[in-house]
Amino acid sequence: MINEKLIEKYFSKRLSEDELKEFEHLYTTDAIFKEEVDFLTNVQSVSAHEDDAEFKSELASYESEYSEKKTTSIQKWLKPFAALAAILLIALTLNFFLNREINEEQLFSNYFEPSKNVSAPIVRSETDENSLNNAFIAYGETNYEQAILQFEKAFSETKNSELLFYEGNALLASGKTEQAIKKFEEHLMYSDILTNRSHWYLALAHLKKKDTESAKKELNALINSGEKFKKEEANSLLKQLD
Amino acid sequence: MEQQYVDALKNNDGKLIKELYGTYRNEFFAFSKKYHVAQDDLSDIYQEAFLAIRKHAISGKLYEINSSFKTYLFGIGKHLIYKRLKDYASKQQYDAVLHKGEEDYEEVIIDQKNNLTEEQSLLRICFKQLGKSCQQVLTLSFYRGLTNEEIATLEGYESEAVVRSQKSRCLKTLKDLIKKSPLK
Numbered sequence: 001m002i003n004e005k006l007i008e009k010y011f012s013k014r015l016s017e018d019e020l021k022e023f024e025h026l027y028t029t030d031a032i033f034k035e036e037v038d039f040l041t042n043v044q045s046v047s048a049h050e051d052d053a054e055f056k057s058e059l060a061s062y063e064s065e066y067s068e069k070k071t072t073s074i075q076k077w078l079k080p081f082a083a084l085a086a087i088l089l090i091a092l093t094l095n096f097f098l099n100r101e102i103n104e105e106q107l108f109s110n111y112f113e114p115s116k117n118v119s120a121p122i123v124r125s126e127t128d129e130n131s132l133n134n135a136f137i138a139y140g141e142t143n144y145e146q147a148i149l150q151f152e153k154a155f156s157e158t159k160n161s162e163l164l165f166y167e168g169n170a171l172l173a174s175g176k177t178e179q180a181i182k183k184f185e186e187h188l189m190y191s192d193i194l195t196n197r198s199h200w201y202l203a204l205a206h207l208k209k210k211d212t213e214s215a216k217k218e219l220n221a222l223i224n225s226g227e228k229f230k231k232e233e234a235n236s237l238l239k240q241l242d
Numbered sequence: 243m244e245q246q247y248v249d250a251l252k253n254n255d256g257k258l259i260k261e262l263y264g265t266y267r268n269e270f271f272a273f274s275k276k277y278h279v280a281q282d283d284l285s286d287i288y289q290e291a292f293l294a295i296r297k298h299a300i301s302g303k304l305y306e307i308n309s310s311f312k313t314y315l316f317g318i319g320k321h322l323i324y325k326r327l328k329d330y331a332s333k334q335q336y337d338a339v340l341h342k343g344e345e346d347y348e349e350v351i352i353d354q355k356n357n358l359t360e361e362q363s364l365l366r367i368c369f370k371q372l373g374k375s376c377q378q379v380l381t382l383s384f385y386r387g388l389t390n391e392e393i394a395t396l397e398g399y400e401s402e403a404v405v406r407s408q409k410s411r412c413l414k415t416l417k418d419l420i421k422k423s424p425l426k
Binding site for chain 1: 254256259260263264267285288289290292293296297302358359361362365366369370377380381383384385386387388389390392406410413416417
């Protein structure tokens, strides 16, 4: 019969000196006793291993409370900063677009000037009431609304494609950019002495629409056409758009 | 050392241990950072130090220690930090010796042998197949070193005799599990 009490005292470290001597004696002489003690020592190691692991995970759970607190406090701090950052971003984006708008608008008004009447000398006469003459009079007086109507009428009468160019100018000058683009594109289908100049005004019209890619295309078309008209301006504008 | 802390560690007094953990945490983290311990390793080292001091509480070693709980904890921590720095050094060029001789806490050398023998590994598998109450009684008896009497009081068993019979039943089951184990 194994002395359980002795073993219990051994593991709870409560052996008296005499008991310790007895324990050691049994351990060296009694094989069954030794086997039991060795087994229990292994149980001790294994239970220690398991118990320590459990304790460590307990500590880790304390730690996670600190980490959670830390993140929540960071989030609290972060909120106003995030809001600030968002506002800044919006402001910067707006500023960027506003600046761009100003730039394109600026470029347009820097470069745009309705074409001079190089086609038909105006004949001021009370009797000559033809639309062509009226159109150029209105155009010269920057009365573009009137000019547009008269050019339209004159074109349908004469089929002179150059009139499309002036109508386009009038449209662009009066802020009807999209219609101006259509008109210049229509003009480009014809071939007259003003055809290539339409590339310049188309470029400006696209610029006003903030379509810089199309503007660049038209500028290149103008430069490559061999047209001398606004060539320098086209080059400098192209540089500014790149 | 403060008796109530030693008892708390020995008896697994979660509430007090948690409090202790919180009390020295920030200071210990700052202490570790002084030695350039990586951020990710801070809590691990702190927990290892707690684990080690608890082991010493269980083994009865702490009763002989005259220094305070904090000094001892940080001393163990220092030992673990040096060990960790050596690990860093083996991975990269890092002169851990630079930090030797810092005059803060006296290093407490501990031996950590966590690896189980093959025989113990098999035992562990069987041990984990036991019921929770069996595992608890065996842990309290053989690791924590509680007497049957103390276990009865702690765990609310009727008497020392109930604990004794429970314990022998658990050990018998454990031995049977080992005998039947296909891994043997």
